[in-house]
Each structure stands twice: as structure tokens, then as C-alpha cells.
Amino acid sequence: MRTLVTYSTRTGNTRKIAEGILEIMPEGADIFPIEEVPSFEGYDFIAVGFWVDRGTADENTRKHIIRIKQKQIGLFGTLGAYPDSDHAQRSMENVKKLVHSDxxxxxxxxxxxKIDPRLTEKFATLPADHPHAMTLERKVRHEEASKHPNxxxxxxxxxxxxxxxxxxKF
Ligand SMILES: Cc1cc2nc3c(=O)[nH]c(=O)nc-3n(C[C@H](O)[C@H](O)[C@H](O)COP(=O)(O)O)c2cc1C
Structure with missing residues (x-):
């Protein structure tokens, strides 16, 4: 059985999860950033990791995930929101829609x-009536996110x- 773990990352969070998943894959599994995968052919199973960007997969994942055809897939993602939130669920559903139906x-x-501190700083400058303004709830969530992935x-x-x-199955 040939298995692949592939991921997209900007600040390293998703790579950490990818490396953890690699440890429990059958021996001989490959790991590549998604943009460096030479070919998806020949794999029985592909674990695909993304980071959430505005409610869907990051652009790099969006670009490459559509190249995957006729595979068994496991999806994993990291995001700033709580993983049991509606936003997390909706984001995962949006990623699933990008996966070819075969x-x-x-x-x-x-x-x-953890959320890039530059993004947190940007939120902090927004006026209070902005949908992304830095509320107490958001501050607490960003602080919690800063401890993950653990x-x-x-x-x-x-x-x-x-x-x-x-x-x-193979
Ligand atoms: C431009 C940008 C957009 C983001 N959009 C979202 C979002 O819509 N929802 C969310 O929960 N987190 C969002 N995040 C937070 C990232 O998904 C989160 O920090 C992720 O773990 C980053 O993964 P990485 O370290 O593998 O790049 C965003 C971060 C950035 C930089």
C-alpha cells in the first residue's frame, strides 16, 4: 500500500499535524508540501492538510487539491477558530466541495x-462596529489558538x- 501525507502551511501549524500523522502511517509513506508532490498517481491513500483562509482551504491547497482523482482521502486542517465551531464545520464542508467527486x-x-500575530494586530486596529473587530471573545480565542497545535x-x-x-481498501 502506498500512502502520502501532503500539506500546505504558511506558518508551520499544519506541517506539525502532517508530521504527526506521518508517524502513524504505514511504513514507507511519503510526505510532501502539496505544491511539491511530483504526482498523486500510484498512491492508495492521501492525507491532505490545509489551513483555513477566509472560511475555506488556503489558496495553495485550492490550486492543487483539484489534481487528486480516484483516491481514498483523509482531510485535516488547522484554523484560528475553535474546531467544534460552526465556522470550522462550514470551512471543512467548503474544502470537501473542492475535492473531485470520484x-x-x-x-x-x-x-x-496559532494565528499570525500580524493578523491579530490588524484586527486590533479595526473600529468596534467592524465584523472582525477585536472583541473580548476574539481576544480569548486568539490567545487559546496561540497554544496550538499542541x-x-x-x-x-x-x-x-x-x-x-x-x-x-486496496
Ligand atoms: C490571511 C489569513 C486568513 C485566515 N482566515 C481564517 C479563517 O477564515 N478562519 C479561521 O478560523 N482562521 C483563519 N486564519 C487562521 C489560520 O487558519 C491558522 O492560524 C492556521 O493554523 C495557519 O496554519 P499554518 O501555520 O499551517 O499556515 C487565517 C489566517 C490568515 C493568515
Whole structure:
């Protein structure tokens, strides 16, 4: 069985989860940033990791995920919002829509990832009536995000992907 872990990352959060998932993949699995994958052909299973950018996958993932055809897939993502939020769920649904329908998505995982401090600073400058203004709730969430992904997130991703791997057919 050939398996691939591929990911897109800007600040390293999603790479951390990808490396954790690689540890529990069958021996000989490959790992590449998605833009460096030579070909998706020949793999039985592909774990695809993205970071959430305005409610969907980041641009790099959006560009390359459409090249994946007729594969068994596990999706994983990191985002600033809480992973059990409606926003997280909607973002994952939006990513699923990008996956070609002849693939089979076996399972998924999301966790928080620290938000680029420049983005937090930008929010802080917005007027109070702006939808992205720095409210107390947002401040608390950004502070929580700054602690992720942590060891527990990596373990949770590994648990989810162990179950996904068990379901791969080949
Ligand atoms: C331009 C930009 C847009 C973002 N949009 C969202 C968003 O819509 N929802 C969200 O929950 N987090 C959003 N985030 C936070 C990132 O998804 C989060 O920090 C992620 O873990 C970054 O992953 P990386 O370190 O692998 O690049 C955004 C971050 C940036 C820089």
C-alpha cells in the first residue's frame, strides 16, 4: 500500500499535524508540501492538510487539491477558530466541495493553530462596529489558538488517522 501525507502551511501549524500523522502511517509513506508532490498517481491513500483562509482551504491547497482523482482521502486542517465551531464545520464542508467527486473521503480532523500575530494586530486596529473587530471573545480565542497545535492536538490527529488507515481498501 502506498500512502502520502501532503500539506500546505504558511506558518508551520499544519506541517506539525502532517508530521504527526506521518508517524502513524504505514511504513514507507511519503510526505510532501502539496505544491511539491511530483504526482498523486500510484498512491492508495492521501492525507491532505490545509489551513483555513477566509472560511475555506488556503489558496495553495485550492490550486492543487483539484489534481487528486480516484483516491481514498483523509482531510485535516488547522484554523484560528475553535474546531467544534460552526465556522470550522462550514470551512471543512467548503474544502470537501473542492475535492473531485470520484475520490472517497474516509475521514477528517481539525484543530486550532496559532494565528499570525500580524493578523491579530490588524484586527486590533479595526473600529468596534467592524465584523472582525477585536472583541473580548476574539481576544480569548486568539490567545487559546496561540497554544496550538499542541501535543494533545497531534495525538488526537493520530488517533483519527489510525482509524482512517484501518478503513483504507486496496
Ligand atoms: C490571511 C489569513 C486568513 C485566515 N482566515 C481564517 C479563517 O477564515 N478562519 C479561521 O478560523 N482562521 C483563519 N486564519 C487562521 C489560520 O487558519 C491558522 O492560524 C492556521 O493554523 C495557519 O496554519 P499554518 O501555520 O499551517 O499556515 C487565517 C489566517 C490568515 C493568515
Amino acid at each position: 475520490n472517497q473521503i474516509i475521514g477528517e480532523f481539525m484543530c486550532q493553530g 501535543e494533545e492536538d497531534i495525538k488526537n490527529a493520530q488517533t483519527v488517522f489510525q482509524e482512517i488507515v484501518r478503513q483504507i
